[in-house]
Amino acid sequence: MKRSEIKRRPLSDTALASIEPETREFRELDGNGVYFRVKPDGQKSWQLRYKNQAGKWSWLGLGGYPQVGGALARKKASDLRKEIAQGEDPLANKKARQAAELAAATNTFEALAREWIEIRTPGWQTSTATRNVGALELHVFPVFGKRPYTEITPKQWMDFLQSLERKGILEQMSRVRRSCKEIYDLARVTGRAIHNPLEGLNRFLQSKPAENYAHVTSKDLPELLRAIRAYPHAPDLRLGLRLLSLTGVRPTELREAPWAEIDFDNALWSIPAERMKKRRDHLVPLSRQAVEALRELHALSGRYPLLFPGRSDHKKARSNMAFNMALRRMGYEGRQTGHGFRHIASTTLREHNFPREHVEAQLAHVEGGVAGVYNKAIYLEQRKQMMQWYADHLDKLERGNVVTVDFQTKG
Template identity: 40%
Template sequence: MLTPSAVTNAKPRPEAYKLTDGRGMYLLVKPDGARWWRFDYRRPGTGKRNTLSLGTFPDTSLKRAREKRDDWRRLIADGVDPGEKRKAERVAAADTFEAVAREWHAKFAAARTEGHAKRILRRFEVDVFPWIGAQPVGKLTAPGILSVLRRIESRGAIETAHRTRSDCGMVMRFAVATGRAQADVTRDLHGALAVPTPKHHAAITDPNRIGELMRAIEGFTGTFPVRCALKLASLTFVRPGELRQAEWAEFDLDKAEWSIPAERMKMRRPHLVPLSSQATMLLRELWPLTGSGRYVFPGARDRKRPMSNVTINAALRRMGFDRDTMTGHGFRAMARTVLDEGLGFRPDYIEHQLAHAVREPDGRAYNRTAHLPERIKMMQAWADHLDTLRMGTNVVPIKRKAS
């Protein structure tokens, strides 16, 4: 039998060799110095020889290796093959809802923005895995998943409950596709949750109030980059995340274009933003301050990171616009409304510039340069209109369309 000191002092040789402990167990010492515990036995019923690993030294001590060996010998005495038992346990562990969900998330996270992917995983870790994560995905039932969703619903997070049901459905369909479940049981949960109350991002659309907002931004007393971010938000009406993570490498100021790569877009398609003369001038003014770094709007504390996701809304609050009046996302609704109902631009031009899923008559998605000449004119007209509203002259009334 081996002693702890003999195991500790086992030195590598040019060829692998064994140090036998007895009852089928031995230490395999490899030329690279690795020391592996091994267990040789004959399979119950067939008598065929098989070898299992008991772990590596020093992670697995001599005492622990012997305990595992003795446990497996008891299984063999009862007619159970320890190798088959361990294989079954591994398969079962790989087929739990949590294992399948993490596999699905790792496979498809690249198709989502980084923030979106993190939010999905966080919902699973907080609201799902603690309750059904260890259960075999193929044995989950609609009532079992509903009980998890009810917990979320009970705290008033109705929208989160619906998003979680959708996420669970994608995992279940992945499990079906990979042969680990027979059906997506979440399909039976349609209508089982309370209907969420639609929430819209607060936005100013009245021309006079837009003028007030533009004057407030012009007189903003915070930092220059934040004031520029507020102006660029109004001029380009991109999503807040696309704005705050803007990189100088994406801009061609000579061409007056901002090319946002697909990985930063919600729809995962590259997006082209024509820049008005006002937007181009603003960026040229900002360049001496932040142009040496990666981000157009770097963080206040760490210039290697983008501006915080609360900065724009905090600036709006500082200027006196509460959360029920205007939000960073509200610049999009403001532009959509006024460009359509006030300035009369074609809805498909506007929707395309908003990076929404606009499609051609044949069903294909428009490419990034579709209607570019018209969109260039629209973006310049929008910037000029904001200047007019800011100065408080020639306000264009919005004519509401008949419903």
């Protein structure tokens, strides 16, 4: 139907459905200031024309057709005319509602947390980002994500964190508390909050006791080294555990390492700052045994960018539980972790009178006297000799011709 063929007002349902678009947008009067708008692409909608409080004509949308039919559009218009008669401006009210809805959407705890995540992610290792974001998404967002962050009280945060305590997930609880406190700090320093509701809550929550990562005693170390050598299930994990024992690096530093960091010719492993916990470049001297293990590993995964590529996605590293799962299969659950090899290296080297600063530099620890002058090659020549001695020492332990002292009880 052409608009010229319309014979009566208000517009009938037949007319509304059949009226044809034209080359230019047009409005067809339905009655009492209600208009039916038709665009050239065929889209149809309703509008109310009214005078605002300043005496100027304004247009206010009533909804699209056919979602809003004629009867509903006229009912909406009637309600709006009552608002106008009471001195209100429905267009201004609509804009205010939209602004309030937008503010509410951007004022939620999840929105603030996502902003914090975006700011903090560049400074995190991939594994750290995964743990922090995962803890928020699993525990916090389902409870507080959609709520305005300024309305969540300290008591509500306390109750929530204590509920995590009761589940026995103290490490997760502590991670969540630290993250959420930082999120509120962001709101506070940017002028969007005055108080931080998580301030001081840590004094009333359990803390996970400090622990040295599980590691075997010196008496049991030779047996562990032999078990690693004989591990039958996954050759790359066998070599990974051997490399952890030979280098003293953190499991994540090894697991996520690309082959580009390994210099076989100079027996050096150069780890860039962005992959290090302390955000400092770090050189790891490689003993003869470590180079041999790496060459054997290269035969397995050298065609991929990473030393330990994932099984389904070779561009991603193996699971962060891979080394510990291998130790578990060997029967060392609760007795030895991947990280525990660092403690063994540190204690063994100190027991054999290697200087503390050399040991701490090898482990990339921040130490007084070291941190202030740190560079990636600090004590490199001394560390080369130290780690070659250590690799030879581990081989002798594995063969069973070394008498050891129990370092489990040492400081």
